[in-house]
Amino acid sequence: MGRLIVISNRVSVPKAAGAAGAQGGLAVALNSALREHGGIWFGWSGQETEEFTGHLDMQRNDGVTTATIDLEPQDIEEYYNGYANRTLWPLFHYRIDLTEYDRNFGEGYERVNERFADSVLPLIENEDLVWVHDYHLLPLGSLLRQKGVKNRMGLFLHTPWPPTRLLVSLPFHERLVASMLEFDVIGFQTTEWLESFLHYVQKEMGLTVNPDNSIDYEGRKVIARAFPIGIDFEEFVAAAASDEARQAHDRLKESVRGRKILIGVDRLDYSKGLGERFEAFARFLADNPDQAAKAVLLQIAPPSREDVTSYQMIREDLERKTGHINGAHADVAFVPIRYVNQGFPRDELAGFYRAAAIGLVTPLRDGMNLVAKEYIAAQDPEDPGVLILSQFAGAAHQLKDALLVNPHSIEHVSETIKQALEMPLAERKRRHASLLASVREQDVLRWREEFVRTLAGTADTPSVAPSLTMESAAETVDQAGPA
Numbered sequence: 001m002g003r004l005i006v007i008s009n010r011v012s013v014p015k016a017a018g019a020a021g022a023q024g025g026l027a028v029a030l031n032s033a034l035r036e037h038g039g040i041w042f043g044w045s046g047q048e049t050e051e052f053t054g055h056l057d058m059q060r061n062d063g064v065t066t067a068t069i070d071l072e073p074q075d076i077e078e079y080y081n082g083y084a085n086r087t088l089w090p091l092f093h094y095r096i097d098l099t100e101y102d103r104n105f106g107e108g109y110e111r112v113n114e115r116f117a118d119s120v121l122p123l124i125e126n127e128d129l130v131w132v133h134d135y136h137l138l139p140l141g142s143l144l145r146q147k148g149v150k151n152r153m154g155l156f157l158h159t160p161w162p163p164t165r166l167l168v169s170l171p172f173h174e175r176l177v178a179s180m181l182e183f184d185v186i187g188f189q190t191t192e193w194l195e196s197f198l199h200y201v202q203k204e205m206g207l208t209v210n211p212d213n214s215i216d217y218e219g220r221k222v223i224a225r226a227f228p229i230g231i232d233f234e235e236f237v238a239a240a241a242s243d244e245a246r247q248a249h250d251r252l253k254e255s256v257r258g259r260k261i262l263i264g265v266d267r268l269d270y271s272k273g274l275g276e277r278f279e280a281f282a283r284f285l286a287d288n289p290d291q292a293a294k295a296v297l298l299q300i301a302p303p304s305r306e307d308v309t310s311y312q313m314i315r316e317d318l319e320r321k322t323g324h325i326n327g328a329h330a331d332v333a334f335v336p337i338r339y340v341n342q343g344f345p346r347d348e349l350a351g352f353y354r355a356a357a358i359g360l361v362t363p364l365r366d367g368m369n370l371v372a373k374e375y376i377a378a379q380d381p382e383d384p385g386v387l388i389l390s391q392f393a394g395a396a397h398q399l400k401d402a403l404l405v406n407p408h409s410i411e412h413v414s415e416t417i418k419q420a421l422e423m424p425l426a427e428r429k430r431r432h433a434s435l436l437a438s439v440r441e442q443d444v445l446r447w448r449e450e451f452v453r454t455l456a457g458t459a460d461t462p463s464v465a466p467s468l469t470m471e472s473a474a475e476t477v478d479q480a481g482p483a
């Protein structure tokens with residue numbers, strides 16, 4: 001098997017030895033894949049430069065080589081803040097009400113993808129496997145083919161794929177999808193997004209999808225499959241057992257003085273359903289006055305994509321809602337919602353998860369949601385908390401023993417909070433044991449091994465087969481959130 005060339009919008013440089021646990025699960029998995037296969041992780045440095053030079057900053061840390069480029073302010077505005085996060089992100093999360101269709105964004109997106117292609121091209125050797133990540137770089141495979149790259153190339157999409165009836169609102173959608181078909185393997189988080197994609201290529205492009213889900217395209221077979229991402233289970237369990245986790249756990253427990261903790265951990269993103277979550281908690285407090293002084297919601301929400309207006313609006317909306325709910329339900333001795341606009345290292349998060357009786361994970365739409373899996377991994381198996389999980393998160397396809405909810409239904413979520421708080425220990429243990437087995441088994445190492453084996457052409461038949469028909473995939477649009 002050749003080296004791996006991993007390409008993503010951002011690159012996560014491995015931390016020095018001793019700082020393990022400070023990286024996300026995805027970074028851990030990709031770094032370990034790069035150590036095993038050799039190769040390079042290429043992407044944007046996250047830095048601005050006045051004029052694009054294509055200069056590659058090559059670094060080697062802890063056995064992994066990274067290569068990064070800086071982008072011009074106009075590139076960042078039109079590609080990252082523009083087409084990626086004002087057009088594709090909302091559209092892929094079924095929010096066509098927030099989707100902006102601006103020609104300059106499309107041009108900036110193509111220009112930056114071209115810059116990625118030109119910059120990474122000299123790094124690719126004959127036998128290398130090229131693995132591209134996410135919606136920022138959908139046309140990159142096609143651009144590399146145009147520049148003569150013949151290597152096996154795969155794309156993994158971390159977000160949902162929208163139903164055909166929403167996708168066709170995107171100008172030049174056919175061109176975008178056709179460019180994706182230059183990859184040899186296209187991976188999705190769940191069978192739901194896979195089926196939406198297959199529905200599109202059949203209905204809009206008239207292509208043949210074979211029983212093994214390969215797509216016939218211009219004399220080649222493109223493999224489309226679901227590869228559900230997981231967490232680095234062992235690493236996270238170790239983080240949960242660390243001194244930092246224990247201290248964070250004890251600090252939080254002491255501060256709530258016997259009240260039950262509900263925890264939410266999400267980037268401050270409208271797709272995460274935070275407003276609906278706060279309202280459901282307020283409804284729970286209003287409907288159960290005897291419980292009002294006995295429960296507290298800790299919402300950790302680090303700011304994200306702050307230059308994008310829809311993200312500024314969700315921040316204002318949540319500040320207003322928190323103030324309103326706390327004003328209505330606070331007492332001199334407590335406030336019901338602790339809303340924290342700050343990020344925490346993962347070992348501290350693990351301690352917070354373990355202290356919480358309920359993990360409240362209620363996105364309106366989410367590719368996977370790793371927080372749900374981390375919450376399960378951090379629990380004490382002898383006295384575990386309860387996971388309340390949106391049916392619209394990719395994770396709901398695997399975590400069936402969570403309490404699954406419709407995050408749009410304030411009543412349903414409120415009643416489920418009550419059910420979770422009253423759940424007997426035996427039921428909590430049974431559900432947790434089943435969820436833990438799933439999180440442990442379907443971890444991030446398995447995810448990357450299956451993807452890399454499929455890309456290298458050495459994998460067996462698909463292990464995650466679609467469960468819905470093409471017709472039902474088309475109908476998933478009817479369950480869409482506000483659109």
Ligand SMILES: O=P(O)(O)OC[C@H]1O[C@H](O[C@H]2O[C@H](CO)[C@@H](O)[C@H](O)[C@H]2O)[C@H](O)[C@@H](O)[C@@H]1O
Pocket residue numbers: 010026134158159229304305366367368369370
């Ligand atoms: O890089 P940012 O703009 O700050 O955004 C952070 C990441 O957000 C998205 O994450 C997705 O990937 C997760 C792992 O597969 C998945 O669990 C989650 O449901 C997705 O939302 C985005 O797709 C990434 O590219 C960003 O790095």
Ligand SMILES: O=c1ccn([C@@H]2O[C@H](COP(=O)(O)OP(=O)(O)O)[C@@H](O)[C@H]2O)c(=O)[nH]1
Pocket residue numbers: 024025265266267300302342343344345346349368369370371372374
């Ligand atoms: O303060 C924080 C909040 C979140 N996270 C991590 O960010 C990731 C969020 O991933 P998820 O798939 O849930 O959502 P995304 O933000 O990628 O859409 C998880 O690994 C969290 O542990 C973190 O390290 N510190």
